[in-house]
């Protein structure tokens with residue numbers, strides 16, 4: 081952590097302590113902890129491979145233990161922002177802006193106040209930039225290669241742009257300085273605040289059936305964003321100082337890895353959530369989702385997201401994401417021959433087809449006049465016959481191969497490109513950087529050209545600019561995303577081959 085950052089953080093923790101953010105079980109801050117609200121159980125640390133700045137356990141933490149409490153008065157909501165009379169008058173005038181657009185304007189309005197904002201100690205600690213999909217330039221978007229992903233990124237930028245245009249008159253009325261009126265500033269604030277509604281799927285495991293991933297899918301509407309938390313009284317949510325320093329872990333992953341080493345179950349340990357607003361203590365409360373050793377990063381499960389969703393809403397992705405899904409094109413006839421929702425038919429990170437995809441293809445691969453009796457078995461997860469299973473596996477494998485062949489680069493090329501980018505990012509001197517670029521691939525040259533490298537211009541100088549560094553981070557994320565995507569298709573082809581091989585006479 082740089083000196084300036086460290087200083088800002090100290091200011092934040094002291095301020096937080098003064099306004100009652102605490103992890104002590106009692107509401108008054110402990111007198112010995114006035115310089116930091118976290119001294120009982122957490123400290124801020126840096127985790128380069130798991131989210132950067134985050135919170136670590138200051139001592140062993142029990143599962144279900146309260147680790148942080150943020151009083152309602154510390155939350156940034158439309159209500160708390162409206163304590164500013166000017167903001168309140170402007171915002172309460174009739175308008176067609178959504179609650180989230182108003183929050184975004186509120187954040188920019190507070191930023192515009194600078195040091196005189198009540199939130200200043202919090203605001204100076206917000207990240208300076210985000211890598212969410214809406215911030216991707218054309219080059220980075222195209223680097224995703226897969227049409228659906230490119231479309232998702234384009235849609236995200238278009239949405240942000242139209243919301244910015246709608247909010248512009250209000251921002252002008254609030255007399256924001258020119259730098260806070262720009263689309264760039266809007267993107268920054270909306271990346272902090274955008275609360276997105278989407279259908280979240282969860283699995284219900286049905287035991288005692290042959291397949292090992294027998295799941296039914298149900299869905300519920302949940303709300304997410306990069307830093308925003310849900311509060312019951314305002315659909316737009318809130319920003320939660322200090323509470324938004326927790327990094328993310330995919331739900332399921334942590335739970336399964338650590339459920340066995342739990343200490344004796346106690347009254348807290350049955351708690352199902354990481355946190356939420358609690359009316360009885362009028363505060364947002366966070367709990368340890370598992371046992372943590374001293375020094376370990378304490379993580380929150382923000383929800384179950386695919387890598388594209390993580391990239392869209394948070395600006396990062398996970399190499400090992402148990403919720404990752406790859407969708408392959410399915411002809412209308414396949415979809416119409418079953419009742420599975422379309423988004424339940426996908427390939428898991430492991431390469432195995434989802435329960436619904438397998439079941440749908442087994443039905444579709446059955447001659448029409450035999451489908452009705454076969455459906456019952458297929459819906460319960462059973463194989464129908466060796467012939468049917470082989471047909472299904474060949475179909476999946478062929479389609480995965482077609483997708484891989486249709487993409488502009490191979491998995492191996494992408495891996496090579498990623499390591500070349502890493503080498504460039506790790507170059508210690510301008511000379512080393514120039515040498516690395518001189519021996520690099522056409523893709524790297526294309527990136528440099530897209531970022532305005534002119535003939536004769538020094539590569540090292542261009543790459544030392546903050547803007548180009550950020551673009552390179554985003555480009556790297558896009559490549560990392562497609563590498564994971566391709567790897568899953570490759571895993572799937574291997575899985576299909578293994579299943580087909582298991583039906584050879586000697587294996588039977």
Ligand SMILES: C[S@@+](CC[C@H](N)C(=O)[O-])C[C@H]1O[C@@H](n2cnc3c(N)ncnc32)[C@H](O)[C@@H]1O
Nearest residue numbers: 130131132133306307324325326327328394396
């Ligand atoms: C609620 S904030 C967490 C604190 C954040 N690291 C900070 O310094 O302010 C969420 C952001 O942290 C980053 N993040 C959280 N978990 C991550 C993870 N597992 N890997 C990479 N980045 C992560 C992403 O940029 C995300 O948008």
